Amino acid sequence: MATVFERTTLSKVSALDYIDLDRYPIHDLTGPTATSVIARAREQVAEVGAAELPNFILPDGMVALVRDAESLVERAHPSGGVGTAWLEQPSSEWPSGHPRAHRMPYGVRAVGYDVIPYTSPLRQIYELPELTAFVEQVLQRGPLFHYADPCGALNLAVMGEGDQLQWHYDQTDFVVSLAIQDADAGGDFEMVPKLREPHDEHYDDVQAIFDGRHERVVTLAMTPGTLLIFEGRYTLHRVSPIAGSTLRHVGLFAYDTKPDTVSNEHLRFDRYGRRTAFAEPPVIWPSS
Numbered sequence: 001m002a003t004v005f006e007r008t009t010l011s012k013v014s015a016l017d018y019i020d021l022d023r024y025p026i027h028d029l030t031g032p033t034a035t036s037v038i039a040r041a042r043e044q045v046a047e048v049g050a051a052e053l054p055n056f057i058l059p060d061g062m063v064a065l066v067r068d069a070e071s072l073v074e075r076a077h078p079s080g081g082v083g084t085a086w087l088e089q090p091s092s093e094w095p096s097g098h099p100r101a102h103r104m105p106y107g108v109r110a111v112g113y114d115v116i117p118y119t120s121p122l123r124q125i126y127e128l129p130e131l132t133a134f135v136e137q138v139l140q141r142g143p144l145f146h147y148a149d150p151c152g153a154l155n156l157a158v159m160g161e162g163d164q165l166q167w168h169y170d171q172t173d174f175v176v177s178l179a180i181q182d183a184d185a186g187g188d189f190e191m192v193p194k195l196r197e198p199h200d201e202h203y204d205d206v207q208a209i210f211d212g213r214h215e216r217v218v219t220l221a222m223t224p225g226t227l228l229i230f231e232g233r234y235t236l237h238r239v240s241p242i243a244g245s246t247l248r249h250v251g252l253f254a255y256d257t258k259p260d261t262v263s264n265e266h267l268r269f270d271r272y273g274r275r276t277a278f279a280e281p282p283v284i285w286p287s288s
């Protein structure tokens with residue numbers, strides 16, 4: 001017990017060191033700086049469904065995160081094909097030409113939480129209780145828990161030449177992402193604030209976006225080092241196709257308002273290529 005506690009404490013201290021605590025004092029949420037950062041982020045979420053926190057990570061932290069991401073690329077599982085904005089198999093109820101039946105190409109590679117080593121700075125940042133408490137304060141949805149899925153709780157999303165994510169709504173209320181590396185071109189995070197309402201899908205407006213009428217589309221800079229707190233269930237969004245040889249890396253931090261939510265074997269196999277999670281992150285890859 002004592003040993004585990006000591007090891008954990010040491011790694012938490014170093015993960016806080018990656019964060020610009022002068023600008024974002026997540027270790028002291030009651031101080032004046034944190035109070036104003038939280039108030040501003042809440043405003044942004046209320047106005048556009050997304051709070052962008054640039055330079056959340058210090059330059060040394062970025063060096064460590066990029067090196068880490070590059071070392072994790074070989075653990076990424078590719079998935080791709082065509083999908084709808086609602087991330088569902090369209091039922092026959094939707095005639096062809098209906099936005100709900102509209103399929104768009106996607107391609108992405110995902111590194112699951114179960115294969116991210118304990119020494120990974122991305123993992124250590126995600127596991128900071130201070131970060132969870134900060135996100136909790138911004139979102140004001142009551143206590144937050146790490147998503148309990150052994151593969152899905154934390155992901156590194158890797159996208160290369162030709163990869164993209166189609167226009168979609170997330171199936172969770174919100175997601176927290178950390179921009180680690182930009183592609184040479186493309187890979188823009190584009191979103192349409194306030195398009196969907198709980199009881200109105202506004203299909204005509206969605207169709208207009210699919211038709212390329214982008215007046216309402218907002219592109220977020222997502223400069224490496226930016227933390228983004230994003231309400232993806234009601235904000236249509238996509239990642240535009242990537243060009244060039246530099247990989248786009250984004251860390252995806254999953255939380256839930258309930259402590260024990262997990263995914264299922266089918267979804268897990270689709271995204272990670274395995275039905276069962278590794279019990280411990282493999283030290284070498286490919287794992288034997």
Ligand SMILES: O=C(O)CCC(=O)C(=O)O
Pocket residue numbers: 157165170177189237239250252
């Ligand atoms: O990679 C990103 O920036 C966003 C990813 C995303 O929208 C998703 O995984 O649902």
Ligand SMILES: [Fe+2]
Pocket residue numbers: 168169170232237
């Ligand atoms: Fe999404």
